[in-house]
Amino acid sequence: MKSWVKKQFNTLSVAVSGLLAVPYGKQLEKFFSNIINETPTVYGKTIDKFYNETHIGGALHRLFDKSHSPIDMWEKVKVAVKDDTKLDELKNYFIELGKDLQTPMGIPLHSIQDKASYDKLVSAISDKFLIKKSWLYDLQTVNLLEVFSTTLGVVALFFGWKKKDKEEFAELCASLGLAGAVGANPLLLIIALVSLAKSYTQNKNKNKFKKGTLRGFVGMGSFIMTASLFSSPLIGIIIGLAVAISVKKSLKKLEFQEIYDWFKENITKYADTISSATGITYLYKKIKNFV
16 A cells, blocks of 8 residues: 555656746636735735835745745745734734735745846856756745645655665656756755765665666657647646656666766767757857766
8 A cells, every 4th residue: 555655646746846847837827826825915015015116036936035935925024013922923924924925926036136146147058058047046936836736746755765675766856856956946956865874874775776777868868858848738737757667667777887888979979960059169068078
């Protein structure tokens, strides 16, 4: 019974995290954006007061108005009404937190104090590494579906934490980690990376760890890339799953060293092409030194 429950949680956590890493994930987030009534309250108005006065950050204001991170929001709620009780404050804090969490923009994990410096840094990172600015913003926030996805991941990792099948655990960590990175889910990414590090240090058979990690990365990667090619969510998901399953089955028949040697040979062979396509000039030298 335990193994069945464990398998179901593994499948569900990987499926949900993978779904949120593809473009239709944002559509799914919008679907859950009206669970809580968003009629403004005195608490909500206090939280939004600074933004309404300054309009700092525009649509991304939650990261800059020093009012929407969990800690900052609590400070705003406490001073919203003079004669309310602690129970009223707690209740309305979680209501306002829920209102923000249910939106695709979510809540920031922290507040940016200097917007000008942040904009300059993000522009530099975006220009040099070709990373979207929206991804960098998303990586600093969480929303309701990302919290749900992370919770499923934590439960799945908990079930596999002390299991003997370290290869399967490494595969789960890698799958969740890649989905967390592509989908910019900071909580899932951190938890998956910590679990993967734990798996590496405690796994005496490094070859099994490498094979599990590779299957996780390649399986999730093939699903995300394939599903993202289709405008129809249903078709994208079906074909993406078919490709991911086929790839993972094929990997089981190959030795890790064969895959590694093929990867090393081809990435160095096409280093110039990869560098030209990405526009990152120093990438050529990095790849050439890979051997």
